[in-house]
């Protein structure tokens with residue numbers, strides 16, 4: 263018995279399983295080629311999803327920054343708080359996504 267990673271959800275499973283206990287994908291009638299294709303497609307989708315999230319985070323950061331720069335919200339107003347929140351969330355989300363992308367690349 264060997265431990266392999268599920269081609270769809272990437273979780274560790276036994277190679278004796280005919281279906282993944284985590285995501286229920288049927289593995290029994292899949293050859294090595296089909297598993298490889300599914301694994302690389304899943305990785306592509308994860309990569310694309312992280313890229314989209316990075317883009318949204320960047321827009322959030324830029325939006326907060328530009329409103330702060332052009333509108334000059336009154337100090338202490340909710341608009342100013344919203345701008346700082348958008349900038350903070352955007353930066354943190356963007357950095358988290360970059361780290362996740364590095365780990366996704368390193369994993370395979």
Ligand SMILES: [Zn+2]
Pocket residue numbers: 268269270271272273282283284285286287
């Ligand atoms: Zn699975």
